Amino acid sequence: MGKRGNNPSGNKKWAMLAWLLLVQLLVAFVGRCIGPLAPFFEKDFAVSKAEIGMMTAALFFGQSLAAFFAGCHSGLRGRLPHYPRRS
Numbered sequence: 001m002g003k004r005g006n007n008p009s010g011n012k013k014w015a016m017l018a019w020l021l022l023v024q025l026l027v028a029f030v031g032r033c034i035g036p037l038a039p040f041f042e043k044d045f046a047v048s049k050a051e052i053g054m055m056t057a058a059l060f061f062g063q064s065l066a067a068f069f070a071g072c073h074s075g076l077r078g079r080l081p082h083y084p085r086r087s
Contacts, residue, residue, distance in 0.1 A: 031060060034052065034059070
């Protein structure tokens with residue numbers, strides 16, 4: 001085996017991890033900001049509390065769909081037990 005520092009794909013893995021962490025933090029920030037900004041949404045956009053709750057639900061549902069389809073197309077099919085190989 002080569003030395004630890006000679007692995008060019010290792011640096012790419014850390015860069016990808018950093019990128020994914022940043023994206024996850026930003027997405028979580030957006031999702032968590034809806035509640036504190038709710039009074040402003042109610043006043044400025046004339047929406048009810050129920051509609052604000054639906055905005056939060058729609059945001060997280062969209063994130064779930066995006067994560068599902070990204071996982072299906074990520075190349076992990078057949079490597080993990082919950083992603084069986086296509087025949």
